[in-house]
Amino acid sequence: MAEFRFKTPLAESDVRQLHVGDSVLLDGVIFGVRDGNLIRVFDKNVAPPCDWKGAALLHTAPNVKKVNGKYVPVCVGTTTSMRMDRFTEGLLRDYGVRAILGKGGMSQRTAELMKQYGAVYLSVTGGAAAMETLQIEEIEKVYWEDLMPECIWQIRFKGLGPLTVGIDAHGGNLQMDVQAQANAKAAEIMKKMGLA
Amino acid sequence: MGGLMEVAQNFYEVVETTCRDLYIQSLKEIPPDVVDAIKRAAARETKEVAKRIFSHYLRSIELGQKDNMMVCQDTGIPIYWVEIGGNVRFDGAKLTTAIIKGTERATREHPLRSSIVAPISRENRQTSTGERIPIIHYDFVPDSDEIDILFMPKGSGSENMSFMRMLVPADGINGVKKFVLENVVGAGAKPCPPMVVGIGIGGSSDLCMTLAKKATTRPVGSKNPDPKIAAIEQELFEAINSTGIGPQGLGGDTTALGVHIESAWTHITCNPVAVNIQCWRAERRRAKISTSGQVTIGF
Numbered sequence: 180m181a182e183f184r185f186k187t188p189l190a191e192s193d194v195r196q197l198h199v200g201d202s203v204l205l206d207g208v209i210f211g212v213r214d215g216n217l218i219r220v221f222d223k224n225v226a227p228p229c230d231w232k233g234a235a236l237l238h239t240a241p242n243v244k245k246v247n248g249k250y251v252p253v254c255v256g257t258t259t260s261m262r263m264d265r266f267t268e269g270l271l272r273d274y275g276v277r278a279i280l281g282k283g284g285m286s287q288r289t290a291e292l293m294k295q296y297g298a299v300y301l302s303v304t305g306g307a308a309a310m311e312t313l314q315i316e317e318i319e320k321v322y323w324e325d326l327m328p329e330c331i332w333q334i335r336f337k338g339l340g341p342l343t344v345g346i347d348a349h350g351g352n353l354q355m356d357v358q359a360q361a362n363a364k365a366a367e368i369m370k371k372m373g374l375a
Numbered sequence: 376m377g378g379l380m381e382v383a384q385n386f387y388e389v390v391e392t393t394c395r396d397l398y399i400q401s402l403k404e405i406p407p408d409v410v411d412a413i414k415r416a417a418a419r420e421t422k423e424v425a426k427r428i429f430s431h432y433l434r435s436i437e438l439g440q441k442d443n444m445m446v447c448q449d450t451g452i453p454i455y456w457v458e459i460g461g462n463v464r465f466d467g468a469k470l471t472t473a474i475i476k477g478t479e480r481a482t483r484e485h486p487l488r489s490s491i492v493a494p495i496s497r498e499n500r501q502t503s504t505g506e507r508i509p510i511i512h513y514d515f516v517p518d519s520d521e522i523d524i525l526f527m528p529k530g531s532g533s534e535n536m537s538f539m540r541m542l543v544p545a546d547g548i549n550g551v552k553k554f555v556l557e558n559v560v561g562a563g564a565k566p567c568p569p570m571v572v573g574i575g576i577g578g579s580s581d582l583c584m585t586l587a588k589k590a591t592t593r594p595v596g597s598k599n600p601d602p603k604i605a606a607i608e609q610e611l612f613e614a615i616n617s618t619g620i621g622p623q624g625l626g627g628d629t630t631a632l633g634v635h636i637e638s639a640w641t642h643i644t645c646n647p648v649a650v651n652i653q654c655w656r657a658e659r660r661r662a663k664i665s666t667s668g669q670v671t672i673g674f
């Protein structure tokens with residue numbers, strides 16, 4: 180398991196180097212997205228007001244406060260990615276996104292798309308938001324404030340992570356593999372317990 | 376046994392500020408039993424990725440404790456479990472209002488992200504409150520002169536992993552075990568494991584789910600006083616931990632920090648089972664308030 184550090188925006192050659200289990204630190208702008216704003220992009224067909232070519236998108240809805248008219252972080256963490264799974268294709272194909280960051284893993288379908296387009300899923304440690312918050316340099320911009328807290332957040336990080344590569348651009352999907360093994364193990368145990 | 380005690384004049388103000396503080400502090404200080412369980416799990420972990428994840432958990436716990444930071448960003452659904460001593464004389468409607476106001480003040484004054492929306496319009500009042508929210512459970516205990524408020528900011532990653540089924544008596548306890556294992560394993564990485572698994576057995580459908588949630592508020596690893604039920608807790612605990620799901624579902628040796636069962640009697644034709652999961656942060660905070668307005672904080 181290797182360790183990497185990249186600056187956003189990411190190139191295809193950056194993400195193709197990664198394999199599941201590797202550890203990654205990210206510097207630079209990362210966009211916070213989630214249910215509300217992605218529904219607007221894909222279901223209401225409103226183009227995002229920022230450039231996502233080579234972008235890293237983080238599944239989040241931060242706690243913030245306004246100081247002198249500017250948002251500053253109170254606590255910024257990560258939400259469950261699977262809810263946003265159906266948006267992967269559009270994000271990679273139409274907008275050129277290179278990394279999706281979140282927790283809990285994403286589907287086999289997402290893994291196939293990431294292999295095809297050259298992108299990765301980076302697993303953020305869910306619940307460890309205090310650590311993540313300290314890695315923020317600045318909330319640079321906030322788009323679609325009417326969706327608060329589900330706006331699009333343009334956040335500049337220094338050394339976000341270490342993130343764990345959950346899905347690589349070679350078809351690997353760590354969380355799905357662990358899940359498949361767990362299912363098999365559970366079936367075995369249930370048999371032993373006389374439940375099957 | 377003391378006589379009946381009328382609450383002091385400032386009692387409801389004390390409840391209001393206490394509820395505000397419970398909400399804010401619950402997001403920053405992880406209960407000691409949870410911290411110990413995470414430390415033990417980290418110490419025995421053998422997988423590299425899982426060790427890395429545990430180190431992030433421990434770092435965030437420390438930032439909460441020492442630097443007064445929120446450990447996780449999810450401000451959750453505010454839930455209060457209120458136990459009222461039988462000797463306390465008070466105005467119940469005022470008590471409810473004080474709890475709601477405390478919740479709103481926490482959100483405004485800290486400030487906290489309001490995670491509460493209307494179910495259809497998705498309107499967010501930015502107060503962490505709305506129709507029937509916060510959720511307040513009232514219970515009464517004899518021979519006590521105080522009000523005990525247990526608060527939990529229930530995170531959605533784990534709350535979304537809730538399961539309930541009306542099994543039939545012929546399914547027996549084996550049906551219950553099977554339902555629990557299938558659903559907990561199916562939840563996988565989503566509830567931020569290692570998790571505290573709460574299980575309700577018996578009652579009506581609604582009571583069963585409430586029991587499952589109540590079970591998650593017990594100190595991690597505590598046992599049900601009924602040895603037969605405690606044995607089932609232990610059996611399921613071992614089964615879940617042998618699946619290898621591990622922290623964040625990235626693979627590891629600890630998947631559950633505890634398995635807790637709460638039960639109630641049920642109907643002759645019913646065999647209800649419910650599962651409610653708490654994530655690794657398993658946040659909760661307690662205040663005992665005396666009729667004179669003295670506050671004691673705990674977990």
Ligand code: SF4
Nearest residue numbers: 306447530532567654
């Ligand atoms: S599941 Fe729990 S620890 Fe994970 S992000 Fe949600 S509230 Fe935080």
